[in-house]
Each structure stands twice: as structure tokens, then as C-alpha cells.
Amino acid sequence: MEAGPLESRLSMEDYEKLQSLFLVSVSFSRAEFIEQAWSAVRRGSREEYGLLFDSVVVTQEQRIDWERLTSFLLLGLSEKEENERAATVPRWQPPRTLTPPHPFNVILHWWLCIHYLLTSLCKGGTLGVWAGEDFALLQTHRLHNDSVRPKDLWVTAMVVLHNVHKIAVSFTSKELCFYDLLSKQQFSCQYKLQGLRYAPLSLDYWFHPTYPAQAVLTMGDTGGQVRGEGGRQGDKGGGEMGTGGKGGGETGTGERGGGETVGQVGERWEQVIEELSEHSLAIEKGCHRQTWHSREDSLCEHCPQNEVETELHFLTSCQMYDHIRDTYFPQITQILKEFENKPNFNELPYLLGEIPQCTITAARFVTCCHKKRATSEEQTPLQIQPIFMFICFTICT
Ligand SMILES: [Zn+2]
Incomplete structure (x- = not known):
């Protein structure tokens, strides 16, 4: 027996053949329907026509006619549509109440x-x-x-x-x-x-x-x-x-x-x-900050390049992570060829997970750099978190 019930495998032509049967005789008994329908359509087995008859007709004494058959088919279609719609509707979890810490609304x-x-x-x-x-x-x-x-x-x-x-x-x-x-x-x-x-x-x-x-x-x-x-x-x-x-x-x-x-x-x-x-990544050592940091305050302490430790520097040029780049950049290039020729600034979207194709590789790269940075200094500054949060998110998805 083929997959799916007979009625879902019949084509428009098959149904036209069935309809023409009911033009000759208004209704059929079970045995008549099985024999006539199977000979006319030539798809499926006699047993399946028997099952179709049993689905359409409630009692053995009843006879099948075109109206009963089509009503049954329509009912099946609308049920199928309803099920499909139910499957695509978002399944909300029960609402949760968060108690706010605020004195006001x-x-x-x-x-x-x-x-x-x-x-x-x-x-x-x-x-x-x-x-x-x-x-x-x-x-x-x-x-x-x-x-x-x-x-x-x-x-x-x-x-x-x-x-x-x-x-x-x-x-x-x-x-x-x-x-x-x-x-x-x-x-x-x-x-x-x-x-x-x-x-x-x-x-x-x-x-x-x-x-x-x-x-x-x-x-x-x-x-x-x-x-x-x-x-x-x-x-x-x-x-x-x-x-x-x-x-x-x-x-x-x-x-x-x-x-x-x-x-x-x-x-x-x-x-x-x-x-x-x-x-966003620079090391903030000062306390209350109302003015810009001077450039010297946030220079990268992990390399002799004398550059501010921005995300750009951290991800694309800081020498401390060169060996990590040697491992991961070719992998990203393998996924997206254009990455190879990008200037440093334009590499950022790839490394920050904004290009879906290489998000996982980028996350691994950033994780490695982050670990390297964490081990190179005892206390990890808070401002590394933007990138760390990105990793958490990537791993969760
Ligand atoms: Zn550096």
C-alpha cells in the first residue's frame, strides 16, 4: 500500500473519472463502488476503495453518492487546513509576572x-x-x-x-x-x-x-x-x-x-x-566619568602597538591574538570568500556575529581571544562584556 490514504493520492483526472461513474448511476453499494471505482480509476487497491467507502458511509446499509463523497473530501481538507494553522500559530508559554523594584509604576x-x-x-x-x-x-x-x-x-x-x-x-x-x-x-x-x-x-x-x-x-x-x-x-x-x-x-x-x-x-x-x-571595550579605570577619557588612559596593555583598545583593535589588529586569527580567519574566508580582502574596519560585522553564515566561527574566535585576554591579566575589565554577552547568545542559539 502506498503512503497516505487513497483520497489524498487521487489526481483531478481520477476524481473526474469517479464523478463520471455517478452520472451513470446515482449511488452504489459497497461492492458496486469498489468494483466500478477501481476499474475506472486504476489507482490504489480494491481494499483501499473499500476503506474510502467505509469512511464516507456510516452504515453498511447506506449507499455512496457523489454528494456524500464530496462532503467527506471537503471535511478532510478543512480539518487538514485547521491542523496546519494550529501548528503555525506561536505557542505562547503561560504569562509570568515580574515584580519590579520600582516605587512607581x-x-x-x-x-x-x-x-x-x-x-x-x-x-x-x-x-x-x-x-x-x-x-x-x-x-x-x-x-x-x-x-x-x-x-x-x-x-x-x-x-x-x-x-x-x-x-x-x-x-x-x-x-x-x-x-x-x-x-x-x-x-x-x-x-x-x-x-x-x-x-x-x-x-x-x-x-x-x-x-x-x-x-x-x-x-x-x-x-x-x-x-x-x-x-x-x-x-x-x-x-x-x-x-x-x-x-x-x-x-x-x-x-x-x-x-x-x-x-x-x-x-x-x-x-x-x-x-x-x-x-565600549576600552579599559575604564576611572570612577565617575563626565568627560572623555584621554587617549592614553585606554591604550591596549597587551601589545606594544600603542593603540586604544577598541573592539576594532581587539578583534582585528592586536598582536596578542595574531595566532588565533591565523587559525580562524582562514576558516571564515572559506565560508565567505570576500572576507579575505576586507579592510580591518569592514571585518567587524563578520566578527561580531552580524553575518549569519560565519556566526559560529566568529563566536569561537572571539571566545579564544577573550580567554587569551583573561589569562593575560588577573582582573578582567567589565568593558569586555559586550563581546562576552555576544558569545553567550551565540552559544544559546
Ligand atoms: Zn593590543
Whole structure:
């Protein structure tokens, strides 16, 4: 017997042959149906026609007719469709309640899928970071902003800058502060955008998946304006994208409360993105940081190259990992030939797991480098975590 029931193996022509039988005689008994149908169609065995008859007709006394047969076939098809639909519907697990550490209602939450992290923030400025598959509360932080008293602190919006592992939080004090999400000991404001004319109400962020230095932070404020602050290397970002209620007449010329033009703010934002990207791996030895690190403070201590220990340096040029590159880079080239001729900066997306074909190899490479780095110094700086988190994620998937 062939796979599947007879009715699912019959073709349109076979059904036309069956239909023509019922034009000659309106109905058939079991024995008649088996004999006539089998001789007309010549597909399947007599036994299978008997089974089809038994499926269509409830009692042996009944006779099969075209209407009964087609109703049975339609019923089968709709059942099949229903089953298929049920199989494709996402199967949600029962909902789980997380008890927030916030004194106020949670107003914001962000899901960082790449890090398996969930963050929540209340308007009073208490930030919770939840992690792992069971979402255990990993840490809580009280956001500080030195320009307002803690009791006057009022958060309006938050957005995660995934590529630089920071969060941007806006306040009613017309400020936008940037915090390092992976810093466990410090949760101080690292950078601040001040002197905004209106208080930001909502934030959104986009970055180019291949060129993370290209990014746009969008702000909607109480003045009814939507503002896009862009960060792009070698290009001037910034400028108002449109001004709600003002007909866009002020585009590019708006002056801030602090006397700063939009262009200047854009440039500053550009610098923020660049600096954040640059320093995401750099060793931070200082404590509370309100100004940029001097370059010398974060030079790589693992090689004599006198370069800042950026992700780029760590992954593509630091001599300490040359032997690891010798093992893994040819493997990546084997998977994706174009990798061989890429300049260092363009190798980053491959090594950071953004190119799916070589994610596993890249993860192995980064793991090896990380181990090498960890063994070369007793205390591993916190800022290595962006890469480590990436490895965890890769291994989980
Ligand atoms: Zn180095």
C-alpha cells in the first residue's frame, strides 16, 4: 500500500473519472463502488476503495453518492487546513509576572534580544535589569543626574543604543543622558545633551547593522517637534527632521535654549556615537566619568602597538591574538570568500556575529581571544562584556 490514504493520492483526472461513474448511476453499494471505482480509476487497491467507502458511509446499509463523497473530501481538507494553522500559530508559554523594584509604576521597558536582557525604568529613575531565560532581576540602579535633585528627577523616555551598549534617558529637565548599560559598579551619566528647548517625550534609535557608527536618535518633544540627531563618520549628522505644528519652517535653523544650534548638537551627537563606539571595550579605570577619557588612559596593555583598545583593535589588529586569527580567519574566508580582502574596519560585522553564515566561527574566535585576554591579566575589565554577552547568545542559539 502506498503512503497516505487513497483520497489524498487521487489526481483531478481520477476524481473526474469517479464523478463520471455517478452520472451513470446515482449511488452504489459497497461492492458496486469498489468494483466500478477501481476499474475506472486504476489507482490504489480494491481494499483501499473499500476503506474510502467505509469512511464516507456510516452504515453498511447506506449507499455512496457523489454528494456524500464530496462532503467527506471537503471535511478532510478543512480539518487538514485547521491542523496546519494550529501548528503555525506561536505557542505562547503561560504569562509570568515580574515584580519590579520600582516605587512607581513602570513606564518603560526594553527588550534587548541580543543580550537576553530586559530593562525596565520608572519615572522616578529606578532602572531594573532582568536577564537569563527565567528573567531574574540582575541589578537595579538609581539613575543620577547632577543637574536635578534626586527627588525632582522625572524620566520621560528611554531608548537602548544596542550597538554601543548604552541607554539614553530623557528628563523633564530638558536633558538627555547616556548611561553604560553593562557597567556593574557605576551607573553614572557618562555623557549629557543639555540645553534642549523642550523636554523630550519619546525617543527612538536606529543604527546601520553593518556600519554601527551610522546611527540616528530621534526625539519627540513637548514643543511638538520631532528631531533626528544623526551620527555618521565623516558626515555631518543632525538637523530637525520636521517640526510638527510649525510647518517645518525652522528646519536646520532652530536655536536651543542654551544658545546651541541644531547643527552643533548634531555634531556633538556624532561625537557621542563615535566616542561610545570607540570606548565600549576600552579599559575604564576611572570612577565617575563626565568627560572623555584621554587617549592614553585606554591604550591596549597587551601589545606594544600603542593603540586604544577598541573592539576594532581587539578583534582585528592586536598582536596578542595574531595566532588565533591565523587559525580562524582562514576558516571564515572559506565560508565567505570576500572576507579575505576586507579592510580591518569592514571585518567587524563578520566578527561580531552580524553575518549569519560565519556566526559560529566568529563566536569561537572571539571566545579564544577573550580567554587569551583573561589569562593575560588577573582582573578582567567589565568593558569586555559586550563581546562576552555576544558569545553567550551565540552559544544559546
Ligand atoms: Zn593590543
